[in-house]
Amino acid sequence: xxxxxxxxxxxxxxxxxxxxxxxxxxxxxxxxxxxxxxxxxxxxxxxxxxxxxxxxxxxxxxxxxxxxxxxxxxxxxxxxxxxxxxxxxxxxxxxxxxxxxxxxxxxxxxxxxxxxxxxxxxxxxxxxxxxxxxxxxxxxxxxxxxxxxxxxxxxxxxxxxxxxxxxxxxxxxxxxxxxxxxxxxxxxxxxxxxxxxxxxxxxxxxxxxxxxxxxxxxxxxxxxxxxxxxxxxxxxxxxxxxxxxxxxxxxxxxxxxxxxxxxxxxxxxxxxxxxxxxxxxxxxxxxxxxxxxxxxxxxxxxxxxxxxxxxxxxxxxxxxxxxxxxxxxxxxxxxxxxxxxxxxxxxxxxxxxxxxxxxxxxxxxxxxxxxxxxxxxxxxxxxxxxxxx
Numbered sequence: 001x002x003x004x005x006x007x008x009x010x011x012x013x014x015x016x017x018x019x020x021x022x023x024x025x026x027x028x029x030x031x032x033x034x035x036x037x038x039x040x041x042x043x044x045x046x047x048x049x050x051x052x053x054x055x056x057x058x059x060x061x062x063x064x065x066x067x068x069x070x071x072x073x074x075x076x077x078x079x080x081x082x083x084x085x086x087x088x089x090x091x092x093x094x095x096x097x098x099x100x101x102x103x104x105x106x107x108x109x110x111x112x113x114x115x116x117x118x119x120x121x122x123x124x125x126x127x128x129x130x131x132x133x134x135x136x137x138x139x140x141x142x143x144x145x146x147x148x149x150x151x152x153x154x155x156x157x158x159x160x161x162x163x164x165x166x167x168x169x170x171x172x173x174x175x176x177x178x179x180x181x182x183x184x185x186x187x188x189x190x191x192x193x194x195x196x197x198x199x200x201x202x203x204x205x206x207x208x209x210x211x212x213x214x215x216x217x218x219x220x221x222x223x224x225x226x227x228x229x230x231x232x233x234x235x236x237x238x239x240x241x242x243x244x245x246x247x248x249x250x251x252x253x254x255x256x257x258x259x260x261x262x263x264x265x266x267x268x269x270x271x272x273x274x275x276x277x278x279x280x281x282x283x284x285x286x287x288x289x290x291x292x293x294x295x296x297x298x299x300x301x302x303x304x305x306x307x308x309x310x311x312x313x314x315x316x317x318x319x320x321x322x323x324x325x326x327x328x329x330x331x332x333x334x335x336x337x338x339x340x341x342x343x344x345x346x347x348x349x350x351x352x353x354x355x356x357x358x359x360x361x362x363x364x365x366x367x368x369x370x371x372x373x374x375x376x377x378x379x380x381x382x383x384x385x386x387x388x389x
Contacts (some may be wrong), residue, residue, distance in 0.1 A: 058117055060387050078091055097364040104373055115377075124386075209275045304342050
């Protein structure tokens with residue numbers, strides 16, 4: 001093991017990248033993290049919310065405690081980066097940078113061991129499975145995470161292509177949106193393609209519904225609020241010469257308030273049912289809420305901004321960035337204890353840190369590991385200042 005936490009973090013990141021798991025199936029990842037952290041002298045607690053784990057260390061006499069959180073899971077994609085350390089698990093890759101998030105916490109753990117008088121209190125490193133499906137945070141909370149490891153605050157970082165490398169963006173209040181999913185199942189009457197007058201064509205009805213749903217944001221939502229409605233799947237049971245009898249439309253919506261979420265659900269149901277009825281068909285609408293908004297505590301946001309400025313320079317920090325319409329289940333943690341989530345820029349040029357997340361050719365930019373570790377170290381010192389001699 002090298003004495004340079006950043007160099008070691010790079011090696012750890014590339015090892016983690018080769019062995020991704022999906023959702024709760026991250027036992028291999030948990031094994032690796034546990035081995036590294038135990039080797040560094042941290043107390044490791046496994047099996048929290050599945051294969052989630054918490055590593056803890058305490059210094060001094062302060063009763064204050066904070067948590068630093070990383071997600072663990074990858075995505076069901078075949079990797080196309082061509083890297084020498086590409087995924088060895090077929091059909092799975094770290095396409096969202098969770099390998100980099102874990103490596104930053106491991107580098108922070110190593111650096112805190114090396115500077116054993118740098119803080120006074122308890123640091124918990126929380127490694128969470130199943131962030132991508134939005135289930136892992138709730139699983140860990142239900143498994144007694146904050147009862148077993150009480151904290152004064154929890155913090156998290158997510159890498160973000162499109163922001164200059166090494167810059168941190170954050171904001172008080174809502175920083176990431178809620179995600180709701182919908183499925184509209186249209187029941188028509190299929191038949192021969194040469195005799196459309198004898199059918200109730202759900203494909204035409206579905207196309208009409210998709211177009212109608214685009215009016216929700218334009219005509220039902222206050223223009224000062226941010227809402228997205230996206231249809232993402234259109235599935236039929238037809239064939240080349242057979243008009244389908246059923247069509248399924250799936251999609252998701254993004255919003256920042258419960259009020260807008262409820263409004264969107266009402267409008268989807270009303271529009272779908274009305275359009276179907278106008279054509280003599282029926283439909284069923286299923287609407288589920290998958291992610292709550294991620295809402296930063298204003299006080300914790302000020303702590304993050306100050307720590308980032310001290311570690312990286314004020315010019316590299318935006319403490320009032322625009323909220324993002326993507327979703328994150330860190331928001332579940334922040335509903336239980338004060339929390340703050342921030343973005344760490346990885347670059348603006350595709351292939352040099354700017355490749356979009358969830359792409360088959362995405363690869364975490366190792367050059368920002370140093371910035372992430374420096375930020376976390378300053379955050380620990382800020383929240384758990386060492387006792388004056």
